[in-house]
Amino acid sequence: MKKILSAALSLLVLFSLMAVLGPPAVSAKPLSGYNVLILKNVDAWNSPAVEDTLTDMGVPYDVMTSTELQNKTAQGLIDAYDMIIVVSDQPQSFYDQIGPQMGKLEEYVRAGKVLEIHAANWGWNGGLWTTPLPRNVTIVRSYSSYDYVIANNTTLYSSYASHGYFVGLPADAEIITVQAPTGSPDYGKPSTAIYTLGNGRVFVTGLTIEYSVARRGPEWKAFYTEMVMNNLGYSQTAPAPEMPIQRGINVMLFNFYYYTQYHRNLERYNALYEEAFAGGMDNETLGLATIQNDTAADYYANASQYGPVVANFPRIYIFIDLRKAALHQKQAVKILEEAMADR
Template identity: 70%
Template sequence: MAGPPSASAKPLTDYNVLILKNSDAWGTPAVEDTLTDMGVPYDVMTSTELQSRTSQDLISAYDMIVIVSDQGQQFYDEMGSQMDKLEEYVRAGNVLEIHAANWGWGGGLWTTPLPGGVEIRRSYSSHDYVLANGTTLTSSYASHGYFVGLPANAEIITVQAPTGAPDNTKPSTVLYPLGSGKVLVTGLTIEYSVARMGSDWVAFYKEMVTLNLGYSTPAPVVSSRRVSFMMLNFYYYRRYTALLEKYNALYLEAVEGGLDNETLMMAQGYNSTAAEYYTNASRYGPVLGNLRKLQILPDMREAALHQKQAVKTLKDAMAEP
């Protein structure tokens, strides 16, 4: 497992993002407004203009590409025919952020799979649950769909929660690797809700952008006045260490109780992966001494999430009659 590259970081103002859209989603340039507020430079290009660019053009010019929600059918038709180009861009070590919520005002629909064969299924929900911190995003429609065909190593970030309780069978925001890069797909109504539904949505999207840029090469440096990534690092550190302690106790109990080897090995796999991420986060020295480094945030988050899965694997198996 390899975390973000350890090349020298640079400020957000030195990054360049490409926004792909033919029109404003739900009548608002929310992505542009967010990037401007964060100090991230960007270009805007239509699906037709993209046709004249090669994958190498994109690789050499942009650290991340954002595909905006709620477009007309021409946009989705032209994007579908260029998906191979975008996949090549990601495989080279870049980040593609796809706002896949169609069925909107623009009237267009995705008619081709997203990178890696992932597809979105139509499903409206007024509430979506953020797995990392247990909060809920609420909007008139917080999401328009969930994803299927995900790779086994995908990280689920949000799930639909139409009744208020999370439905883990309907992942609405997902991050997954593709080659040396990352793809983030979301069915959330990012543009509509960031523009109209208040600070929780704004904070969520800013964090999403920051973390996605953290997977690009090299990772960015962000002013703590804009994003409190130091607190996020501390939160994931506390989560990881607490879950590790719980895992160690559960593992001994599971062995003594005669839990089957297959389940034990599965839990050990999650535990080992979490430890690898934590080790990578420690490449600058002790984590607690480097909480101000944005570069360790993706690894700390992955460490906590995999350790959580290790604990869950044991708890679920031990709870079975």
């Protein structure tokens, strides 16, 4: 009961702050203002999980087959869509037709858009990728029931959580998940990553997103929802002044959560650092913790560029930076806690 009252009080404070601060100087596009294209010929593992997730988030989308894509130009895609999602587990005819069109999709990304590729083939529909992914990335067949989420030290489980890992990822790739077939993460087998291409981003995953979101626990839905929000945030669309605040709480709750996590861990970090320094903690450990703390502060500063953070909770534009600020601050605390526990 105390937790419920505390949460209610926190939200009351949040809404009060927003009312006092008023709208921010720069407003961001709501989720309903984005447009996504889903490429598939059939449902992956008989599951429309991608469409269901976007519907729940309030993100508009179109669905197109590989044949229909042949009638579209790169510029037409750039003008119409913020992100394109290639669905997992397609028949061979899909991959045979997508392969020759990868140049068009890469041109789309270079213009500042996002291409989200679900590369888990070897599925029920029998198809296999016949061409490399953008920047010559390829997926290697490898089944794992467990995949490790690096950012928050959690594990995703499914009968097969992933069907493969990636090789040839560029140096600037951010690794999001790795396979963990024995329960321990294998950092040599990245199963989800995001990397740049021109002015845009390519998100690749070997996770069985469609199967597991539909048939496994809520952690899969939460993970994929967060990935979609993250990817949409990378789409280069200039913020439009006077845009109305998004109705609904999807983005607000995520931003509120990371905001509170950042500040709680910052307070914890400051107390731990003072204690560790006074206790003679070695400079190497203090330095590692300081790097994480400073990185978190940089991300939080980025989230503040549109005005007061609390006034921007309904905006997707602050999500990426606020999330990374919270995760790096958590890591700073973890470094100090583990070092102090070993003494």
